[in-house]
Structures are given as structure tokens and as C-alpha cells.
Amino acid sequence: MTETNLRTPLYSAHIDLGARTMPFGGWDMPVQYSGILAEVNAVRTRAGVFDVSHMGRLYISGPKATQFLDWVLTGSVQSLAVGRARYCMICNEAGGVIDDTIFYRLAEDRYLLIPNAGNRDAVVAWFHHWIGTKFPGECLIDDRTEATALIALQGPQAVEIMDGLCALDSGEPPSSLRPFAWAEGKLAGDAVFMGRTGYTGEDGFEVSASSDRASAVWQSFLDAGALPCGLGARDVLRLEAGLPLHGHEIDEHTTPVEAGLERFVRFDKDYVGAEVLLRQRDEGTERRLVGLAVPGRSAPRQGYAILREGQNIGRITSGSYSPTLDTSIGMGYVLQGHASPGSTVDLDVRGRITQGQIVPLPFYARPRKKQGH
């Protein structure tokens, strides 16, 4: 069996920059350029730029687009204003997470939804199933993933860089965008769509452009001083910021309530999985996602057992050395009753028992600036 991975419009730019690539979610993606530690540091202290074109771009439209999305998403769709975006989950009937996603309200009856690369086909199939069942002929899905690029500019200097390169169609600078708002503009003469969103715990933008203009936009960010960053740094950054990754903290057998993501779940609307999620909120769950701090640089890794007094109480879902905090961190599930911050657990690190402490998430939160200047 031969499988050919997809390549983003920026693939040759990555090779020219000396990136090491790896298959991820059906794509050949850059995992690192200058090195994960340098890339993480750039995003935390200056600015980094990521090719995230492997993430899906699904345009959903039609007279029942809002009702349809309210049926398949855990967040409220009808209450979202045009011009804004929201993060939430797509659940199955058992409340398990098919994917997590950001969706943008482009117009009254038109949305852009960003699924994870490896889940795009599953999400499209799931959506077609429900459109056929409940909203036949009243919703359209237009998958434009392979016709566009998505580039994330992240870090404390991201706003300044965007303001220097780009004007919104409104005439305002990109810095006028509030978090989770979107706008259209011109970047180096090219039409772009941008959201004040990201997956690193830093301020920044995610910018979509047509495939043929992707290299120009990417190069503008590099010329403005942003360091090219790969999926390796992105994974460390999101972990430090306590953000879940599908396939690790969340999957089809894990619910948003178990994962501590209740703030992205509505309990006052009817949708796929609502019954289970409501029951779990009221009755509790057997296990709970927690953060773990482990002294030293030997990191807990996915699959390691979490123990207390020799009893297996859970399992690590993600872990890494955190260069920002200079300690090792991880997330994992533990049985209820063992989830309180401050309590100590043992980790089975390849046969060595190491102590860790349950800590509140996120591990890292960026220093907040006051509004205005």
C-alpha cells in the first residue's frame, strides 16, 4: 500500500529553509527548522510563523446553516455575531469528541470551520450524515483546504508585525481586531482573511490566503523578523498553554466534561451528545484531565502510568520538557478523588518511579497588557 501525503503550498519554502519534515494528519509537514527550543523561545519572546495549511477550511452555508451547526457543535452558533469566531467541540452521540474546532461567522448564514488535518474527512462525513438526515438540501459544505493556505503569526511582536504589513478593508489596523474576531484585508497587496486566534498561548493571528499567494505572505512574515516554527514547537507551546490536542487529551472516547472543557459546551441547547454531557456535568465523571509538573528535564510521555501508593490511577496523554518554565510538564487523566491540585502522584517513567505534582492548567499564561496604550 502506498500512501501519498498532501503538501501545502509552502512545502518547497520549508525545504529551502532547511526544515525537517514528517508526516502528520495525511500531510508532509515541517517539524522543525532551527530547533524546537529556539522556536519556542521566539514565539514566547518575539514572533514565530507557522504553516498550518494542513488544518481544514470548510465553508458551510445555506438557509439552515446556523441550525445545522447548532446541532453538531457544542458551542452556541446562533448567538455568535457576524465578525466573530468561537472554539468548541464536535461530539458523537456518546459525547465523545470527533474533533475540536474554531468556527467563524462570515455572514448570517455562512461560516468557516477549521477542523484538524487528520479529522477533516471524518468531520465532512459526519456533517454530510446530519445534513442528509435533518437538513436535506438546506446546507452546503465547500471544502477549500487544498485551494488555500493558512499561516499563523504568533508572539508578543505579532501585532506590531501585522500592523506594519497589513491594512484591514475597514481601513483600521489589524491591532484593532479583538481576540476571536476576524476581518479581511490586504497583506503585501494580497487579499487575506485573518482571525485574532492561535494555538500557542500567545497573542497573534491566523491568516488565510489563496494558494498562489501563500509564499508571498509567508515571506513577508519572515522579512518582518518572524522565525519559522514547526509542529514540534507548536506542540510544546500548546502544551505549556494547557490546550488539548485531538488524539491525546480528547478523542472519540473522551468527552469535553472529562477534559475540563465545559466552558466550550452549552448545556441549554439540544445537539448531538448533549444528553450525555449534561448528565456528566450533573453526576460527575469517573476521570478528569489534570496538569502535572515533574521536576527536572525527563518528561512524562503519552501512555505512561500515573500511580498513587502503587495503585494505577491514570495515564499521561501528552508531556514534554517545558523550556519556558524549565521543568517537565504533562497532561493526563486521573480518577476523580485524585485530581486536586497540590497532590502528589508517582509516574512510571520507563520503569523508574518519578514524583509529580498535580497543578492547575494552564502551566503558562502570557503576561496580559492593559488595553490601549
Add this chain to the structure above:
Amino acid sequence: MNPDDRKYTEEHEWVKLEDADSRQALVGITDFAQEQLGDIVYFELPEPGSTVAHLGKMGEVESVKSVSDLFSPVSGEVVEVNAALTDNPEVANNDPFGDGWLVRLVMSDPAELDGLMTAADYESYISGLS
């Protein structure tokens, strides 16, 4: 690129005999290994006084993204561990054949060196991997 004053393993470690009389040798990882690992953040190495076996596991190296086993190219007794790596494991990225050495040991059987790869052998071995 790979110095020819030492021998190499298929697991990408090197061993360099420092002194034939005392059988003292340095062990480290190759430039190819550090390049593949990426940023190294932690070494788990044997204590001085412990013995290591020919091609036996002697420790672990962690990069940000992965954990890999380290194997000793030769059998012997560890007499020193590179203390610089505790606080600055990146030395093994920056200078794998020099300051980034891992352990110093006294070989128990110098004949084991004959079974290891020369720099030229190792060169063609790694070119077959990529």
C-alpha cells in the same frame, strides 16, 4: 565529518581509545545522532563505578520530542561522567565528538574495538539510512 581516530556503532555511538596502556576510552554520540534527535534536554547516564556491557543499554537521551536508549560500544567500568551535560545537555548537540562526550570508561576487552565500524564504514552506513 566523522573523525577517524575512533570507532562507531550502528546505534550511533562512538568510542575513542585515549590510552592503550590504561585502556581508558571516551564514549559519545555521533553528529548524525544529535542531528536526528534535535534539541537534547536530558541524559540519563550510568554512575561512575558501574559496569557497562558491549552493545548493552547504558542510559537514555531525551530530546524535546523523543526518548532514545544509549548503548555502550564496548564493555568496561565507568570512571567518569561528563558533568557538563547535567546543566548543559546541548553541548552534545554543539560538539558531539568533543566536549559533548558522555562517559569515560576503562575497557575490559580492547579486542571489542575490532568489531566496530571505522569512520569510513560508518559514513557509508549512515548514507544508506537517509
